[in-house]
Amino acid sequence: MARNHIQVKPEKFPWLDLNRYTFSMGVEHKGVAYISGQTGSAYDAESRSVLCKGDIVEQTKIAWEKIGVILQAAGMAYTDIVRTVDYVVPRGFPLYSKTGDVRRQFLGKSPVASTGVLVHSLLRPDALIEIQAIAVKGGKEVVIPAGPEYERFKDLTYAPAVKAGGKLFFSGVVELEPTTAENQAKACYTRIDKTLQAAGASYTNVVHIVDYVAPMTVEHYEAMAAVRQAHFGDSRPSVNAAVFHGILNPRGHLEVDVIASLTGKREEILVPGWEQSYQKLRSVPAVRMGNLVYFSSQASIDHTTGKTVVANYDLGAQARQAYQNLRQVCSAAGVSMDDIAYTLELVPPTVMGDVRVLGQVRREYFGASFPAATGLIIHQNMRTNTIFSVAAVALA
Known part of the structure; x- marks a missing residue:
């Protein structure tokens, strides 16, 4: 362990x-x-x-x-x-x-x-x-790109990014102009480009992306994901995308979190039979770099068919399928559930009264040795017929 x-x-x-x-x-x-x-x-x-x-x-x-x-x-x-x-x-x-x-x-x-x-x-x-x-x-070392637009960080309680232990942690990137979702995504990735360059890194160092999507933007998410893929080129990150209640500034359509590793060989983790599903998602099940493994969020999806496999609104059954998917990705990455350090569980408001069942599911998959965790009630999952998703990180 x-x-x-x-x-x-x-x-x-x-x-x-x-x-x-x-x-x-x-x-x-x-x-x-x-x-x-x-x-x-x-x-x-x-x-x-x-x-x-x-x-x-x-x-x-x-x-x-x-x-x-x-x-x-x-x-x-x-x-x-x-x-x-x-x-x-x-x-x-x-x-x-x-x-x-x-x-x-x-x-x-x-x-x-x-x-x-x-x-x-x-x-x-x-x-x-x-x-x-x-x-x-x-x-640790603060990373602030050059330019007048970054002067404001001198008075804030956070930096554009922080470099520590061979890893690079970004603050959430959000742009308020221009007004369309796709163009805001382009503006976000322009800023991400600058911060990566200031840290001496590139998209080949990125292991994980979190997309915090505003409710008004759901129908445009495919276009925003295409913007992301254009910057990654032939490589793909692990991704956790969900529809949150909103961005702190109501004019924001999208906020992007980035985590990169500056050491080790980058390995995209694939699961046999899941290729078609992840081609549509413009991501991979996980990315490993050194001792860090970041997993894309998993839901109650059979990735061989791309379809939801358990009944709507059965939270326990959907969580078990999601964790079973996570276990498969762990195996493909050469780690186990014992290596999972942190999980982020997301459910929509429709199941708030049922969340206690998740404790039992976690016991089934982790025994008595639990990772750190956060659980949130969000606006909705990216697939409206799924009511549970889990993203994870392993330290191997």
Whole structure:
């Protein structure tokens, strides 16, 4: 087993009973740590239940305190954080800009890559924000391309990208002009080009793309995916694409996250019989580079036919098919489910009341050795007849 589960002492984590969950607070391997999404949840003695109290600023502070305890248990510190993702619910958005001051309190001037995106809701219905983080030991370097349009990053709490441990982590890339989805995608990839070049990298280093798609853009996604493929040429990345509640700026059609590896041989992982399905998706099931394996999101799809194979709205059955697909890709990549360090599970609002079944499915595929994880309620999956998807990363 490659991964090292970060053991957090209960007395240092007063907010929750950690034994109740089917995910680890964090997983570390060779100086790289994936931290599960953290909210402002805490046990409330008066109501004898776990609650998220206060506004988004107060909840953000608790989430960052939790992240600090987890990092300390891994022998790390806030200064080792290289990337964060803020998942924000609409009712928390009006005060979201004020959370930047909280970030400064905990991160100081330490550079990070960061993405913020709107979700329909979080698994805890009273949570206003969930923060996921990646940390890397050994120092880091900020990457800022030349040009006047990048001057604004001097005053922000994040950088265009951060280089650490032979890996390159981007902040989410979003463009507001021009107004069409396809042209916004072209503008996004122009910025991605500049940041890759500033880091001494190219698309041959990219292992994973996350497409946060706005609801108004779904019908144009194929055109946006074609823009991506034009930049990758003959190579293809692993991709996690889903329809989120929205981009933080309502004029945005798409936000793109990029993760690249600067060391090791890039290997696109293919599964026999799945070629036609992934040709249409303009991606590959996974990309391996060195000890890093990033997986495309999996849903309840039989990739030999491209069809959904389980009944609509049966969350447990769809999750099992998705995890079975993930297991097949692991085998093709030369890793196992024991090497999975982090999963991101996405479901639409129609199944919010059924999400507890996912804990049982995770037990079936991971036993008692769980990876770090984040679960979100989004607008919809890319295929409207699927109600579950899972993306993953392995540290081998």
